[in-house]
Amino acid sequence: MYTLYYAPGSANMLVHLTLLECGAPYRLERVDLDAGQQRSAAYLALNPNGVVPTLVIDGVPHGEAAALAMLLVERHADAALAPAMDSPQRADYLQWMLYLANSLQPLFRQWFYPGDYLPAAGEGIKEAARIGIEACWSRINTHLATHGPYLLGDTFSVVDLYALMLMRWSRNMPHQAITWPHIAALATRLKARPSWRRLCEAEGLTEWA
Ligand SMILES: N[C@@H](CCC(=O)N[C@@H](CS)C(=O)NCC(=O)O)C(=O)O
Structure with missing residues (x-):
């Protein structure tokens, strides 16, 4: 447990x-x-x-x-939920998990908590974060266009769950993730899974649910 x-x-x-x-x-x-x-x-x-x-x-x-x-x-x-150790997809799995963890998620931290380190520089930090987040969505959308429909191609994985969480975080931003068409298609697939409905019920999420 x-x-x-x-x-x-x-x-x-x-x-x-x-x-x-x-x-x-x-x-x-x-x-x-x-x-x-x-x-x-x-x-x-x-x-x-x-x-x-x-x-x-x-x-x-x-x-x-x-x-x-x-x-x-x-x-x-x-x-x-991830390619096996000896799978040819293993490297892509690690690459995408680390990309989301190192490149995209920290930008959301700056977007939501701009005063973390420099309280007076809040708006500048947010604008830099927005630009960085949008660049990541463009990168992901381009990848999905040629290697989708999931981030690891035909195989659903934990990488998609990670991306879904981050997509939801962008819902009130000027250019939210699902305005990129291949990301929107992925979101629709993932939100159709029972895990999404159960998560929304358990956490009491109503927006973008
Ligand atoms: N790198 C951490 C970041 C976690 C994080 O920033 N959590 C936020 C909510 S999304 C939080 O707890 N914020 C409360 C605070 O910073 O006071 C992780 O991925 O677990």
Whole structure:
């Protein structure tokens, strides 16, 4: 049994979707970000970075959404959410997971938390983040046009779950992800999966649901 510390619609979505797709047993613990619960001593003992998600595995808390999703995929290999170690698609899988984790997700952090490091430079940071995010969507859309319909071609994987979470995060931006046609087609496919409906119900998501 896993325990997922989450806030609705936050970076936990990737882990939550992966748990659902794996059919793994889990329970949810809500963290009230608006109340600052992520900075409480009790939560910092679980996740010293003061962010969600945290996943408790065999009684031990762990963080970082992408790492947690990749770990779950390994622990529940029967769900086939990533290419096997000896698959020719393995390199693409690692490349895309790291691209989303290193290039795209941090830009969203800057978009949503522009005052993290430079409180006075907020709008400039947001504009830089927007430009970077849109460049990533263009890159992904171009890839899907020739190598889709999923990020790993014909094979659905955890990479798509990660992309779906990030697509949803862009829904209130000037140029949201689903305005790129191949990304929109991928979103439609992924949102038709039972895991998406169950996630929306469990996290209470109503927008872009
Ligand atoms: N690199 C972390 C980032 C997690 C993160 O930024 N979570 C946000 C919500 S999406 C959070 O907890 N924000 C609360 C805060 O920073 O105070 C991960 O992927 O797990």
